[in-house]
Amino acid sequence: MQYAAEARTEGAAAPGHPNLTSLMASVLDAAPLLVNEDILLQSVKWKDVSSHDVARMLAALQAASVSVPYWLARALLLGGHRLAPSPRPMLTPALIALRALNETAPSNPIHVELLESCLRDVEQAASVDPEELDALVRRLCALGRTSASARLSILHGSEALRTQRAIRRAIEGHLQTLPATRLRLIGTSSTEDLAKHLLPAFGAVGYRAEVEQAAYGTAVAELIRSDAAADIHLLLLLDAPSLTAPDWRLDPDTAASLIEERNEALFAAIDQFARNGGGSLIVNTLPAPAAPAAGFLDRSHSTGAARIVARINARLAEAASRHAGIVLVDADASLAAIPPIVREDPKLWYYGRVAYSARASRALAKGFALAQRALRAAPCKVLALDLDNTLWGGIVGEDSAGALECGDDFPGNAFKAFQAECLRLKGQGLLLVALSKNEPQALDALADHPGMLLKPDDFVATAVNWQPKSGNLVAIAKDLDLGLDSVLFLDDSPHEREAMRQQCPAVHVPEMPEDVAQRPCWLRGLTETWPVRLTEVDLRRSDIYHAKRRSQDLKRQATSIEDYLAGLQQRLVILPVGPATLARAAQLHLRTNQFNLSMERFDEARLQAMLDDPAHHLVLAGRAIDKFGDHGIVIAATVAIDDDAATILSFLMSCRVIGRQVEDAFLGAILDQLHQCGVRTVDVSYKATPKNGIARDFLERAHFDEVEMSGGMTRWRQRDPDARRAASHFIAVQWSV
Amino acid sequence: MQTAAPPRIVSELQEIFADIFEHDAALDLGTSPETVVKWDSLGHIALVRSIEDRFSIALSMDEMMEIQTVGDIIEVLRRHGA
Numbered sequence: 001m002q003y004a005a006e007a008r009t010e011g012a013a014a015p016g017h018p019n020l021t022s023l024m025a026s027v028l029d030a031a032p033l034l035v036n037e038d039i040l041l042q043s044v045k046w047k048d049v050s051s052h053d054v055a056r057m058l059a060a061l062q063a064a065s066v067s068v069p070y071w072l073a074r075a076l077l078l079g080g081h082r083l084a085p086s087p088r089p090m091l092t093p094a095l096i097a098l099r100a101l102n103e104t105a106p107s108n109p110i111h112v113e114l115l116e117s118c119l120r121d122v123e124q125a126a127s128v129d130p131e132e133l134d135a136l137v138r139r140l141c142a143l144g145r146t147s148a149s150a151r152l153s154i155l156h157g158s159e160a161l162r163t164q165r166a167i168r169r170a171i172e173g174h175l176q177t178l179p180a181t182r183l184r185l186i187g188t189s190s191t192e193d194l195a196k197h198l199l200p201a202f203g204a205v206g207y208r209a210e211v212e213q214a215a216y217g218t219a220v221a222e223l224i225r226s227d228a229a230a231d232i233h234l235l236l237l238l239d240a241p242s243l244t245a246p247d248w249r250l251d252p253d254t255a256a257s258l259i260e261e262r263n264e265a266l267f268a269a270i271d272q273f274a275r276n277g278g279g280s281l282i283v284n285t286l287p288a289p290a291a292p293a294a295g296f297l298d299r300s301h302s303t304g305a306a307r308i309v310a311r312i313n314a315r316l317a318e319a320a321s322r323h324a325g326i327v328l329v330d331a332d333a334s335l336a337a338i339p340p341i342v343r344e345d346p347k348l349w350y351y352g353r354v355a356y357s358a359r360a361s362r363a364l365a366k367g368f369a370l371a372q373r374a375l376r377a378a379p380c381k382v383l384a385l386d387l388d389n390t391l392w393g394g395i396v397g398e399d400s401a402g403a404l405e406c407g408d409d410f411p412g413n414a415f416k417a418f419q420a421e422c423l424r425l426k427g428q429g430l431l432l433v434a435l436s437k438n439e440p441q442a443l444d445a446l447a448d449h450p451g452m453l454l455k456p457d458d459f460v461a462t463a464v465n466w467q468p469k470s471g472n473l474v475a476i477a478k479d480l481d482l483g484l485d486s487v488l489f490l491d492d493s494p495h496e497r498e499a500m501r502q503q504c505p506a507v508h509v510p511e512m513p514e515d516v517a518q519r520p521c522w523l524r525g526l527t528e529t530w531p532v533r534l535t536e537v538d539l540r541r542s543d544i545y546h547a548k549r550r551s552q553d554l555k556r557q558a559t560s561i562e563d564y565l566a567g568l569q570q571r572l573v574i575l576p577v578g579p580a581t582l583a584r585a586a587q588l589h590l591r592t593n594q595f596n597l598s599m600e601r602f603d604e605a606r607l608q609a610m611l612d613d614p615a616h617h618l619v620l621a622g623r624a625i626d627k628f629g630d631h632g633i634v635i636a637a638t639v640a641i642d643d644d645a646a647t648i649l650s651f652l653m654s655c656r657v658i659g660r661q662v663e664d665a666f667l668g669a670i671l672d673q674l675h676q677c678g679v680r681t682v683d684v685s686y687k688a689t690p691k692n693g694i695a696r697d698f699l700e701r702a703h704f705d706e707v708e709m710s711g712g713m714t715r716w717r718q719r720d721p722d723a724r725r726a727a728s729h730f731i732a733v734q735w736s737v
Numbered sequence: 738m739q740t741a742a743p744p745r746i747v748s749e750l751q752e753i754f755a756d757i758f759e760h761d762a763a764l765d766l767g768t769s770p771e772t773v774v775k776w777d778s779l780g781h782i783a784l785v786r787s788i789e790d791r792f793s794i795a796l797s798m799d800e801m802m803e804i805q806t807v808g809d810i811i812e813v814l815r816r817h818g819a
Contacts, residue, residue: 192779192782193782345786346798347785347796347797347798347801348782348785348786350798351778351781351782351798351801352778352779352782354782358786358790
C-alpha cells in the first residue's frame, strides 16, 4: 500500500467536503465575534483557505472595528496571506519580511529594496522563531531567491528546510563562497552529531568548515601526535559522563582521586599538544550536571558531580591561561538557553555514546564556531556610540541637563549600567567614539551630569553635529587609521542603524534591544567584542590613541614633515620576541590589515616554533616611544635564515604609527643585523590585498624589486645588498638586551 | 496495525526519510533498514531525533528498540496520540 498518493490528495479533499466548506464559511463570517471570544479561529488551517475568503474576513473585522490580534496576524502570514493595510500589531522581523513576500503577486511585483531591508533585519535579529524562519525560507526558495534563503537558514540554523533539496543545494553553494577552515574533531564521546552541526554553525560566522573526524576514543592519542598540520584546528568535545563517573565500589576519596588520575592523562595530552605548537585547540568546558551525585553535598563532597565538574573546568581554565593556542568554549554560557535536563538525551548516550541532545550539540557547535572566528579574525576595535537614549535617557536639546536619566535611580540606573559596560569594553582595548546628531555641546552632559559614569575624555574621537553619522564615522575611522570593519556601532534608533548599514556595510550594526533594561546584559553577549586574549597594550589602547591625537595636532602646526618628525623625538627599541612579548607579537599578526606585507597570521604557537629554532629564525618586535608617550609594541617581523639567504616571512606595523618612518627604522635595523650574520640575499614575501597597498609602496621605497610571483604571493628582493640601507629617518634606534 | 495510518503522518515521515536517508521512494508499513540504504545505527539516532522533533514527543529506550519498520513508527506515534 502506498501512502504518497493519498497524502497528496488530502489537502484538496478536506475543504472540498460540502459540510466542511459551509462550516468554514460560517466560521469566517463570524470572525469579528470569534476574535472577541478568542475561540475557533485558532484551529483554522490558513494555508488551505483562499485569499479571497481571507480578504473578506479582514474586511469584516475592519467593518466591525475589531483589530487583528497578533496570533491571527501571525497565523495568516505563516499561511501565505496578505494582511489588510489597516492597523496591525507589532510584528517580528521575520513576519514583516513574510508580509512583504505575501504581498507580491503578478500584478504587484516584489519591491526588491523593501524586501532586502526586511531580510537584513531578520539577519540581524538575535533569534528567529523556528516556524517563522521555516516559512520565510521556504517562501524565498519558492520565489527563486535561493541564495537569500540559504543565507537566512544558515545564519539562524533552520532545521526543517533540510527537507528541501533546492535549499540544501543553495546552502552548499553559499558555503562554497566562504573561506575554508580545516577542523579535526576529537572527543571523549561520539562526535558525529557535533560534526553535522559544525557546518551550519561555521557558515553562520562566515566560514566553510572542512571537518575531519578522528576515530572514536582516540582523543588523547590525537593530542599527543605532533605531526598535525599547523593549519588544522583541533576541536575537542568533552562530556561529563565520560569524565566524571566514579567507581562506587571504592571509598569516595579513592574514587574521586582515581577520576582525577584518569583525567590527568587527558590534561597532560592537552599540555603536550600546546607544547608541540601545532596550531590551536578549541575545547569545551563541562556543563553543570543535570542531577547531583551527592545531594545537598554535591559541591563539597569528593564524589559530588558539581564538585568534580568544577575541578575539571578549573584544570581546563588553567591550561588555557598557560597556552595561547587553547581557547575554551564555556559550555554553561553556550547552553544557557537550554535547561540542563534536556542538554542530554540518556537513551542516545546508552545507544551510541551520544553525550549531548540535538539542541545542545547545535548550541555547542555555535560556541566552537565563535571561538574559531575570534582566533582567525580580530574583534572590533572601535565602539561607536549614540548619545540620546543610548548612553542616557532623554534628549539633550529638549530636556534640561539635570533631567537626563543616568544615575543610581530607576530608570537611569539601567543607562548607568550600560555606560559601565562601555567602560569595561574600553578597558579591554576598544576605542570609544561618540556619534550623535546634536549640538556640539551635547557631550558636556557627560561632564556636567553627576550620574554619568563615562566622561568626555573617555572618547578618543567625537562627531556631534547634524551631518549623517556614516560620513562622520568614515572620517573618524580614517583619522584613527582603522578599517570600518573594526567598528561596532550602537544606536537606539532603527533609522540610524539602517542608514549606517546602507552607507557603511562593513560596520557591525547589531540590533539593540528596545528595552533599556535588557541592554547591559545584551552588550556582554555581543561576540564581536569577545577577546581571545588580552595584552598590556589592550589595556592602554585609549591612552595610546590620545597621545597619537596630540601628536597629530603637532603635525598640523609643524611647517614641514621633517620638522614634524624631528620634533617628535622618536625612539625605536628593538626587542627579540620572548615570553613577555609573544602575545603582543601574535596579536599584531592577527590584527594588522593595512601595513602588513605577507598577511601571514602567525599565532603564538607558530611564533614559538620559530623561537625554538633560533639558528634559522629571527622574531623581532619594536617599541615606539616619542615625546607624547610610549606607544608600546607597534611593529614586528619574522625572518627565516638559510645560510647566506634570508626571507622576511612577515613584517607588520600597527596603523597607529603609519607615517612616522618607524617601518624604515625597523627594516634598517633588521637588514643591519642580517648583514652582520653573513646574509647576502634578503627576500620579502608580499601578498597584495585591497588594504595593504601602503606596504607595497614601502617595499619600493626601500629598494626592493619584485622577482617572482606564485599564487597571490610575490617575492621581492633587495636590489643591492652591499649598499645595505641608507634610508634616512628621524628615529633613534636601540636594541634591547 | 493494519488500520490505515493518517495521511498527514505518512507525509511527515516521507519528508523525514527524504531528509535524513535521502530516501525518496514511497514508504509502506514494511519499509525497514533492509530497503533503506542509510538506515544504519547512526541513521537510527537521526531518525529517532527527527521523529521526536517533528511530532513533539519523547521516545523511550524501549520504543527506540521497538522501531524496526515504518509500521512500527506509525504504531509508536499512534500510542503517543500524534
